[in-house]
Amino acid sequence: EVLLVESGGGLVQPGGSLRLSCSAFGFTFSNYDMHWVRQATGKGLEWVSAIGLVGDTYYPASVKGRFTISRESANNSLYLQMNSLRAEDTAVYYCARGSPINVNTFDIWGQGTMVTVS
Amino acid sequence: SYELTQPSSVSVSPGQTAIITCSGDKLGDTYVSWYQQKPGQSPVLVIYQDTKRPSGIPERFSGSDSGNTATLTISGTQAVDEADYYCQAWDSSTYWVFGGGTKLTVL
Numbered sequence: 711e712v713l714l715v716e717s718g719g720g721l722v723q724p725g726g727s728l729r730l731s732c733s734a735f736g737f738t739f740s741n742y743d744m745h746w747v748r749q750a751t752g753k754g755l756e757w758v759s760a761i762g763l764v765g766d767t768y769y770p771a772s773v774k775g776r777f778t779i780s781r782e783s784a785n786n787s788l789y790l791q792m793n794s795l796r797a798e799d800t801a802v803y804y805c806a807r808g809s810p811i812n813v814n815t816f817d818i819w820g821q822g823t824m825v826t827v828s
Numbered sequence: 829s830y831e832l833t834q835p836s837s838v839s840v841s842p843g844q845t846a847i848i849t850c851s852g853d854k855l856g857d858t859y860v861s862w863y864q865q866k867p868g869q870s871p872v873l874v875i876y877q878d879t880k881r882p883s884g885i886p887e888r889f890s891g892s893d894s895g896n897t898a899t900l901t902i903s904g905t906q907a908v909d910e911a912d913y914y915c916q917a918w919d920s921s922t923y924w925v926f927g928g929g930t931k932l933t934v935l
Contacts, residue, residue, distance in 0.1 A: 745924070747871075755863070755871065755914050757924035768923050771829075804870060812877050814918035815861040819870040 712736040712818055714805045719823030726795050726827070732788040732805030732820055740783040743808030745816060746790045748801035748825075758803070759790060773799075795827045830919035832927035839933045846902040848930045850915030853896060858917050860898040862891060865929075866911045874913075875900060902932075910934045 713735040722728050730746070746758040759779040760768040767779050778791040788805055802822040809817035832852045840846040850860065860878050863871040874885050878893035888903045898917075902909055915927040 747926075754929040755865075755916075755926040757926065760924065770923065809873075809876060812859055812861075814859060814924065815873065815876040816863070816871075816916070817873050817876070817882065819872070821870055 714807065714818055714820035716803065716805050716820045716823040719803065719825045721826045721828065722795055724796060724827055727791070727793045728795065728825060730790040730792070730803055730823060730825070734786040734788065734807075737807075739786040742810065743813050744781060744788045745806045745808060746779060747804045747806050747816065749804070749822075750801040756801075760808070761788070792825070797827050799825065800827045801825060830922040830925050832915055832917060832925055834915060834927040834930045836928070837931045837933065839935055840905045841935055842907060843904055846905045846909070846932055848900040848913050848932065850898040850900070850927045851896050852917065855896050855898055855917060856894045858919070860891065860893045861916045862900045863914045863916065864911045865914065871914065905934055907934050
């Protein structure tokens with residue numbers, strides 16, 4: 711079964727740091743682009759970061775310079791290092807896989823991990 | 829920055845057709861995906877590349893994309909289709925972008 715499992719969420723003070731992890735199961739992790747997408751309570755989805763097959767990374771302006779996405783194929787794992795956290799970063803963070811058919815689509819999502827900055 | 833606009837809510841009676849729109853500049857020139865999210869659950873891909881359904885998605889879900897508007901159509905809407913729906917596209921300056929989401933209510 712293809713599965714993504716996030717971990718590492720929790721409560722952190724403003725200005726603090728947190729590292730999220732996402733474990734991939736059931737597919738060849740190294741063959742796929744991977745993403746982080748977040749959702750504040752009662753709000754919509756917001757793309758947070760992406761990492762390509764060769765480690766190329768992409769970020770929206772809202773997190774650029776504060777968040778760092780990385781991957782470790784040996785462990786089938788995706789990471790998101792979040793620094794200088796703000797109250798507006800409070801959200802459920804989802805790990806998502808880039809579709810092999812259209813890399814601009816997210817075809818598999820994890821269950822999410824909650825990050826609270828307060 | 830690139831923006832996608834969706835109606836905040838759409839209501840439909842069971843068995844009727846639900847139409848959810850997504851508008852953005854030259855949206856017809858890029859592929860659009862649609863995601864369904866039920867309360868307390870993760871999003872699920874229901875349409876990709878404007879019109880294609882992933883395996884396991886019912887045939888009543890269809891999509892189109894032309895000009896500045898993409899459309900998700902649910903034919904013969906069922907109570908189980910009640911959810912939030914998000915459109916999504918890619919733009920060379922903003923990268924991956926989501927619409928604000930549409931709450932579909934099946935009355």
